[in-house]
Amino acid sequence: MKSKKSIIGTAVNTLHLEAQAILGLIDNINDDFTEIIDLIIESKGRVIVTGIGKSAIIAQKIVATFNSTGTPSIFMHAADAVHGDLGMIQKDDIVMCLSKSGNTPEIKVLAPLLKQSGNILIGMVGQLNSDLAMQADFVLNTFVEKEACPNNLAPTTSTTAQLAMGDALAVCLLHARDFNEEDFARFHPGGALGRRLYLKAGDIALKNAKPRIHPAASVKDVIIEISQNRLGTVVVIENDTILGIITDGDIRRMLEQYSDLSDITARDLMNTNPKTIDRDQLAVQALELIKQNNITQLLVTDKKSYFGMIHLHDLLQEGII
Known part of the structure; x- marks a missing residue:
């Protein structure tokens, strides 16, 4: 059993090696990279991303990220490609192949x-003298x-x-497309993330009651209206005009005085400067x-x-908090 110090040391070393590897990529961002961005933006087809082994798993993640940020993409396993899956590639598609060595049989x-x-074939490859690098139209080095693996074997x-x-x-593709929050929300309508990006104040308010009362209403009527609608507040309305708002806190403070x-009427209790939000705001x-x-x-x-009305609990239930 390794000591805690040894385990921590191995973990830290792994992270250092991987961080250095990422920083090392900076020098590889060249003309091929910018041309690839231009090609994908101008393409009428999709980006087909392929690979084998661990590279295939990374390819699937890249596909997921592309699709969620406005770049249509499909994953094709390199081993399955030569057994029929090549049929998914259309004439306008761009193919990106991931491989560390670039020389695997597949x-x-x-x-x-x-x-x-x-x-068009893009090779994302770790060996520039490999078969894949030589065949590719563009190379991402x-x-x-x-490897962080002590045997320098495991990817x-x-x-x-x-x-x-x-x-x-x-x-880079996201920036080139001017892909904004509204676009992101269209592709992520589910979950808390989507709700934060597209759910509007009016959508929540529609689910609630609309407590309202006349300014001449008695304290008893105010309390009843607040209690029945379970929002802790009531809006004071006259001739369809908002005069103010009364919260259960206002009632308690009034009882102390x-x-x-x-x-005492609703007009005496109301706050004439309530905080508001337009229904179309998020x-x-x-x-x-x-x-x-x-x-x-x-x-x-x-x-x-x-x-x-919106209550804090509504936002909690919707996952906004």
């Missing part, structure tokens, strides 16, 4: 077949000095370099307003008209 068979079909540093190079491509409530912006003002409810408006 890659040696696949590369000339891809060239024969007339598709992911050479690493050594570790080399796959990290491939992953980082793939991310560099994806982010007055013993005779018979002449729910995450509603959260920021709630935090900034240290409140739990927010009035939602539609062109200054009363649209509904």
Whole structure:
């Protein structure tokens, strides 16, 4: 059993080696890289990413990142390609092949077949004198000095370099397409991330009641309206105009100040400067307003008209927090 010191040392050394390998890629960002970006942007087809072994796993991740950031992409396993999967490649597609050595048997068979079909071939490879590098139209050099594996065998540093190079491509393509938050939300509608990017204040308010009361209403009526709608607040409305808002905190403070409530009305209790948000603003912006003002409810408006309410709990339930 290795000591804790030995384990920590091995982990730190692994991270140093992989960090150095990524930094080493900086010198490999050259004209081929920029031409690849231009080709993909101008292409009418997809990016077919292929590889074998651990490189195939990295290829799948690159495909996922491309697709989620606006670059249509498909994964093709190099071993399956020569057994029928070559049929997925269309004439306008660009093929990117990942390989550390560039000389595995599957890659040696696949590369000339891809060239024969007339598709542009990009090699992401660690050996510039390899078969893949020689066959490729463009090369992304992911050479690493050594693997983090103590036997220099298990793909570790080399796959990290491939992953980082793939991310560099994806982010450059994202910038080239002016891919913004709205685009990202379209491709990520599910989960908390998607909701933060597209869910609007009005979408949440629609699910809630719309507590409202006349300014001449009694304290009892105010309390009943707040209790029935379970939002901890009520909006004071007259002639469809928002006059103010009353929260359960306002009720408690009023009870501390007055013993005779018979002449007190909603108008006497209301806050005439409630915090509001337009229905078309994002729910995450509603959260920021709630935090900034240290409140739990927010009035939602539609062109200054009363649209509904948002409670802090609503944002929690939607995964915005």
